[in-house]
Amino acid sequence: MRAEWFKGAAEAAAVNVSSRRGFLKAGAAATGGLVLGFVLPGGSRLARAADAKPVVYAPNAFVRVAPDNTVTVIVNRLEFGQGVHTALPMVIADELDADWAQVRSELAPAADVYKDPVFGMQITGGSGTIAHSFTQYREVGARARAMLVAAAAQQWQVDPSQCRTEKGVVIGPGGRKATYGSLADAAAKMPVPETVVLKDQKAFRYVGKPMARLDARAKSTGRQQFGLDVKPAGTKVAVVAHPPVFGAKVAKFDAAKAKAIRGVVDVLEIPVDRGGRGIAVIADGYWPAKQGRDALAIEWDTSAVEKVDSAKQMAQFIALAKTPGAVARQADTSKLAGAAKKISAVYEFPYLAHAPMEPINCTVDLKDDSCTLWVGSQYQTGDQAAAAATAGLKPEQVTLHTVMAGGGFGRRAVPSSDFVVEAVNIAKAWKAAGHQGPVKMIWSREDDIKGGYYRPSHVHRADIGLDAQGNIVAWDHAIVGQSIMAGTPFEAFMVKNGVDGTMIEGMGEPYAIPLNLTAHTAKANVPVLWWRSVGSTHTAFVMETLIDEAAHAAGQDPVAYRKKLIDPKHARHHAALDLAVAKSGYGKARLPKGHVHGVAVHESFNTVIAYVVEASMKDGAPKLHKVTAGVHCNLAVNPLTIEAQIQGAALMGLGTTLPGAAITLKDGVVEQQNFGDYVVPRMNEMPQIDVHIVPSQDAPTGMGEPGLPPLAPAFANAVFKLTGKRLRKLPFDLASA
Incomplete structure (x- = not known):
């Protein structure tokens, strides 16, 4: 896809x-x-x-x-x-x-x-x-x-x-x-x-x-100006108290203590995303605005919204995965019952936050006949239109200045333009209250992790049959998760036969296998969005660990097994895999005691990435030491950029394996709030990463996302060699394997 x-x-x-x-x-x-x-x-x-x-x-x-x-x-x-x-x-x-x-x-x-x-x-x-x-x-x-x-x-x-x-x-x-x-x-x-x-x-x-x-x-040198640095003359800063449960309302609030804080100018109720209501505190700067928000006395009305519980949701998804869903890909699975060897697996994936280093922000200067925005937008066309509609203006009356942003991973391209709309609503309320001048809305890290959009939670169920020679003769597969396209302008084009195309991308290819694939679209009161590499964040893990498991069940080398299964028309997969294998010394180099190799290869956004990783167990936990990448992105416009993209994406992929790298909900409330309880990789966890690019003169393909998906499965395949345990969850959970 x-x-x-x-x-x-x-x-x-x-x-x-x-x-x-x-x-x-x-x-x-x-x-x-x-x-x-x-x-x-x-x-x-x-x-x-x-x-x-x-x-x-x-x-x-x-x-x-x-x-x-x-x-x-x-x-x-x-x-x-x-x-x-x-x-x-x-x-x-x-x-x-x-x-x-x-x-x-x-x-x-x-x-x-x-x-x-x-x-x-x-x-x-x-x-x-x-x-x-x-x-x-x-x-x-x-x-x-x-x-x-x-x-x-x-x-x-x-x-x-x-x-x-x-x-x-x-x-x-x-x-x-x-x-x-x-x-x-x-x-x-x-x-x-x-x-x-x-x-x-x-x-x-x-x-x-x-x-x-x-x-x-x-x-x-610290001279680069980001969205958080934008400060037109007379700018005030707004922070918003968002409802603890998505879409909840304000029952009542008392702003007296907030308004008593020096620097707080006004406290205003505003509409927020998903039909909810929030309270904006506008002040001379961020710190008094935050102090004012902390001082608010708010009673929330959550009676009309669903309160998601992650544990219950996962159990429901697992049960649903046992049943056939909407058909995405058909194949004959009649040989499954009589297969010489069988693999049955259930995979669990949590919600994930984008958590860019620069949290969400947007500066708005709203006048009677114009609106000016300064925002790190991935989606200028949609954000400009949404700002205009919110302000009651025409798109040509809205000037959107694109400013440098400190990360995004998809969070700054939202079909609902949630944070841009929120910023304009603050400006509208500010203007209606008799004020004038720009207002800069700033979300804290906690605001974004507790109230942003997330990579959907998913469950995969796979039943695979192999013959006596190790050939895959049947593969029945079901996926359960929320649709990121449902309810957006893209639904009519991306949801076919009840299947969100982003949910199943990366399934099957490049392997010549009889894959029967169905999908269940679940609904939940949790806002979901694409996250760096979209569906491949989970499908690559499932495909590449199952192919690896099939290779071991067949008694064959995982690289040789992959090359046998990869359709010859996928020459770029062969080239990327061969390059990573050759440069890593896979099968030839003598590794330090207790170290093993793990392999994975995956295509996303028309670019193929193969990883050979070197890992060990340290103090009972997996340790990633080295990553050798074979990259096929056709013509490499700037090899330094490609190297940096692989380094960043591989590290982000490693982050998905670390205990604590999950968003969970209890009674509809997100339980994580910052990097203390939502884990991201630290400097001491960064492996050595060697990047090798397959030479090509063909038109270049994408590089922002493809480096992420194959990292976690390559690491998991190495962990299997070290422990004999097949990991079925992200983040890694050796105790349940």
Whole structure:
């Protein structure tokens, strides 16, 4: 399934794109120079069916060449640690023949021109940034270069074919030279070429090379501005007392003690997500706002909402998994009863919080006829529309400034735009109470862990039959969990035959197995959302531990068994697995005493990751020492970014195995609140990670999410070798294995 849900999302969005490629050029307003942007014809079926004239957007610019020779690339995504603030500028700079020392980058505001050319909306997700915008940004760079060359040729009265470019300079006959900055104004007046010839990849100067990040110095020196740092003049800070149970109301409250705290300006009741009500405390700064919230006396009405209990829910899911669900994939399971060997397993997965290092925040300046937002948004198109609807304005009256964010993992792309809507509702109440000026809503870590959106809880039930030779002859499988698409604009496209496509992605392939797959969609009063790598967070664990178990039951080497089962058409799986095996020394290297290897391979978002891990038991607990990664993401735009993505994703995957890495509910209340009781991996748990990339010249695929899913199963497979126990739960629970 991979990223198909976004394609459905594109159809659900109000896409306003051209049916053919159009371009706009304009002179830079204040500094002069060349501003070049363009509109691609959108990848959705709706966009392809359109037959409208090219739409001109403002400021619709992707690259800005200034008189001082700096080249600023406008990044149409959110940068929140994944490296697109560097990778996309690399792509334009290569085709533009820019001097990398002069390249800068900025995050784009919400605007139609910045919509993902495949999704048809401005969004950062589905590991789609490089995969979808690689050609888009190459063409922008090539057209800008052609316009600069045309300007120089006109100035010198020569044919453009007599000119060439190199590191921000146009070079003409007789060695004449002109910098891009000196040509920028004239280039802005040149016609935009309808077609351009892109570079041969062999001529790339930057793409494919390890390039240091443009934002590295600012972040490492503390100068980088994040959403929490935004503070327009006169800004007040708001914190919200959310209901303890999702969707609960305020029965009554007393704000007297809160208002008595120095710095508290007002206390206002507001609507919050899922039909609930909350109390916003607005103050001169975060600390008085928090103190004011702590001083509130609130009685909550939870009578009308379901109160989920995790233990009871898991028991219900397990019972439901024993019955057939809606059919997702059919296969003959008649050979199961007479199989020579059988594997029966039930897997349990808890809710998970996103827990980014920078908690949720959004600054809003609401006026009678306009609304300005500063927010680290993964979903600018939806958030802008939701803000407009909440404020009673048109989308064009809402200016959304995309600001750098400190992590997200999906939490900043919510179909309901929950935290953006909440921030605008605070601004509305603030304005209605007679106040004016911007209000910055800040969630604490506790607010987000106790009241955010979660990766759904799931149960898998598998019954597998093998013949005497170890071949899988039947596999009957059921999955139970909440749908992340139900109730969203994407439901019509992503829920088929009652099955949420994100729930089953990663099941079956690349293995040639007779898999009969059904799914049950459960309902619960717990908000759920995609979480880094979406369905593969649980399906990869199930598939790769069961394939490993089948290999051992067959008496065969787990790597050889996988390679035998992987369909030959999945050559990238073979290549990634072979690379990881070769670089790790699997089956050949002599490991330290008590150390073993574990293996897993999985594809998500069109990228294949194979891990060979080295692990041991230390003080009765599994210890991960080393991870060797084989990565097949086609063309590696920035190998340093890919290495960092694998390191971060593998560590996050390790986090899912640690005791305490679970969100649980009792009487409808989330029991965890911070990193003291919601476990994340610490520095001393970071293994050595060696990243190896399969060489390829094919169009790049995604890297933000694929590094996470295979880590936990590879580790679990190593633990089996160490203990003889098959782990059926995340986080790991050796006691129940």
